[in-house]
Amino acid sequence: MAKEQSVRIQTSFLNAAEKKALVWLAERQPKWMTSDILTFIGFLGAVIIAVGYALSANPVFLWLASFGWIINWYGDSLDGTLARVRKQQRPVYGFFIDHTVDCINESIMVIGIGMSPFMQFDVAIMCLVAYLLISVYVYISAHLKGEFKLTYGKMGPTELRVIMIIVNTLWFFIPWLREYSLDIKMFGSIYSFSVLDFVGIFLFVGILIAYFGSLIKDGREYAKADPLKKNEQ
DSSP: OOOTTSEEEOOOTTHHHHHHHHHHHHHTSOTTOOHHHHHHHHHHHHHHHHHHHHTTTSTTHHHHHHHHHHHHHHHHHHHHHHHHHTTOOOHHHHHHHHHHHHHHHHHHHHHHHHTSTTSOHHHHHHHHHHHHHHHHHHHHHHHHTSEEEOOBTTBOHHHHHHHHHHHHHHHHHOHHHHHOOEEEEETTEEEEEOHHHHHHHHHHHHHHHHHHHHHHHHHHHHHHHSOOOOOOO
16 A cells, blocks of 8 residues: 655755654644645645736736745645644545645646636646646555655756746836737647746646656566466466
């Protein structure tokens, strides 16, 4: 059974500093705070993000979305750290709740981004599909290899949150970024792509490259570890 004690592979740019910050925060949480409450706070952050983007035809709501990213980081990143600091890990329950809620959160956030005027809903769904593909792959690897890989190319969830906050800030202060669009004719129709659409497509392609690269590499290793056996006569 895949459990939270799988070896966590996290080599992102901010990992070292983030670990220290999370332990510092966990040690200072009130006694009534629990990992489940923090998981709910992360979920609440995802809802705030979605609402902020859905209302961002008025750019001031981008600040609400950025606030949501911070709330989401606080709850989602701290829930497991709190359990480890207090030595209250629940490997099976923790794995089930944490990663189930992660997928719910990501779905809410990406749909919210797709409801904004800055990204086509189709592009947002493409990014969500790519994220869910890589998530399923991570969970399979946790079961088969005992490895829980949280970062690809030095990028992890925290780095993506920081990037989104920076993007929101740029979008607020630079009207040209919000207003730019490029019309491209495809399949007999005209599609207007914004700057954020191109960012989303870039992320989609990057995630798929990482996904299929890992798929081929690990598939070869699994084939060697579990070779086809000839039928005995």
